[in-house]
Amino acid sequence: MKKNMLKISLILMSLNSVGFAKATKPVAKKTAPITVQKVANPNAGLKVYTKSANSNIRNQIANALTQMKSGQYVQAANNLLALSRRPELSAERTQLKYLLGVAMMELNMNQVASFQFVDVIKSADAKYTRQAIEKLLIVTDKLGDETLLNYAIQRIDVTSVPTQHRDMLFYRMGEIKQKAGLYSEAVQLYSKVGEKSRYHLNALYNMGLSQAEANQTDLALGTFQKLLNSRTAANVTDTNKVAAQMAIARTLYQKKDWEASVDAYSKIPRDHMLWHDSIFERSWAMLRAARFRSALSNFQSLHSSYYDNFYIPETLLLRSIVYLYICKYDEMDKVLTLFDKQYGPVEKSISNFLNTKSSAESYFQELNKTFQIKSNEDAELKTQISYRALRHVADEGDVRRSFSYIRKLLEERRLIDANPQIKSSSIGAYSLKLLVNRTKSAKSSTGDMVKAHLQNMLVELKDLKEQSSLIRYEMINGKKESLKKRLAGKDLGEVQVDDKKDRSFYVENGFEYYPFQGEYWLDEVGNYHYLGKQNCE
């Protein structure tokens, strides 16, 4: 459950970073302008202090600044790059790099810009470090590059950050504290995010999540409710709204208020991706509330063909446990057999891959196929690891963020390829080289991430397999007890609809009633109702 909460948080974060990328504008410098031509130009005040007496160099610097001011960023970047490489300008290198970073930001080449700002920060030139950190914070936030973002945050003084970026900073700092398990500090930081900030909703969600993690369930409920109330006017399927509702249901579950939790889960709209998680989690709540028949109704949906690609091994075991409680041993047998049949090959494929592949690249490539299959199910792509396992890994928050980052790197590369002026210039060649290396290393770290997830899944599957064996033992024991009772003349006698192994299930969606023949319809998913009865004496 906790894991799922984190997953939503990550989904929200990735949504947020996408939205942020559109709106952020570079911040105007505070230094006095040399020549101002356009009042609205944020780079109007740029200047470079140089001790060089070489008039040629001074002209080149002045030329680069003029180009920046007039919006000729490609030419300016080329000149600044050339100047920053000149040994006689080592004293001015920090300034030139900073300006180069600003120019790259203007060209929407955030990764290349971020490297210039990191160079400035590393140079420890106090005059430019603060500004470089601010800029780095902005570009890494746009990129979703967590490593550099953390690098910037660790070095920043909050009071020196312009007001318009403080909300983002508080939010990111809250994330760091939350990840470190420092929930009260995280809550404090999240609470500082202003209501008008685009980070406000995410901050509220994460605040509630931190409170829930700290076992302050009532506070968490209040926070999630506040988030939900703030989205009253939003669309039914608004992700923030649905996530808040989901979080309320989960927190109620955490509070062991099963019925209220079931009720909260039932409010998740069917046409939202979180609905799939909600029916599984609601089944847990129903089980805890001893609503076995209701839980079984959900499993009829979860184990339909629509979920063939979903990695939900726990649901099968949960279903078998429900059958155990209602003494449906034949059903248990079928479900446990299904578990072995479906997840045995998954375990084997993961194990084989982990044993035979060691390079991070191979893990990345394997996962990359998932996105292609996802968009086109009929694509004839063969994966060595079971698709349902890969799909599950692809949905993990960190993997999604990592892929989003790689996509942004590729977008930057496309930007260069699409612009002959940049591509043919020295800044183009420099940027391409940098992006190629960065993409390679991002793919490698994503591959490692995938490998780690697969290792965790393998452990989990082995654990579940063990559970399956235990449940099977309970089943055999139950069967034995049942036979004993029959022999003692306590046979139940009544023939029930689901007595036979080959019987049809019956479903009802509230409006129509059909004998179920194994065919699943999209409009029926979630509307199946189990009508069997318990077999216990």
Add this chain to the structure above:
Amino acid sequence: MMKKIFLVLTLLLNATVFADSDVAVPKDELATETVYPIFDQAKSVRNRNVQTTGRIDVGLFGGLALTEPIANTTKFGIAANYHFNEYHSLGLFYVSNSSGLSKDAEGLKNDFGLDFSRAPQPKSMIMFDYNYKPYYGKMSFTKNGVINTTIYGSTALGVIQYQHKTYPALAVGVGERFYFNKSFSLKTDLRLFVHQAPIPFKSNVLCDGSKVSCGSNGAAGDPIPTYDSFSERITYTTNLEIGVNYLF
């Protein structure tokens, strides 16, 4: 973690609670939304009862030419289709027309002595038949069983044979199949046939002499014309066909 969960459950849920009489689904579990769940691929149906991909179906059918005024309106045929996938199929059908005249033409003969059997009649047709099946659904009349159904559009191209000549023919239509199980179905087709055909209405050749009032030759009747003497034109005929099919 999992082990813990299941052990906790075993301890907590030692009492079984379950509906012990008629199962009534609580109202809060009944559908309140008409929207569909979101999946990577929004396929409307999975694990179809009737799967036709790569299968051949063979059928027998009877037809009625709804707008045929002269020739016998009934016909019988045999058809075979290969289903490339769940949407496209290509087949061949052969239709044999019943001999004789329509009821209207019989009436004209009895009442006015006009013998339309002197005009050429369609004997048979053979056509390639392409079906596009965009709709697959199900229905239940009694709630004791489910009938799957497909609705499709058809385009057929082939030839129609008259007693003296063969003409190319085109047919377009719609059809529906009702599957009683995974293989056996009832099929209905409504087709509009378009083809060149002889015009049976020719003056001074149809009177058989049984009615004095018919024609100029009185009781002798008109001379029997050759089939080639009938002029031709584009003819449209609407056909309704009903048959049974079996998927192999």
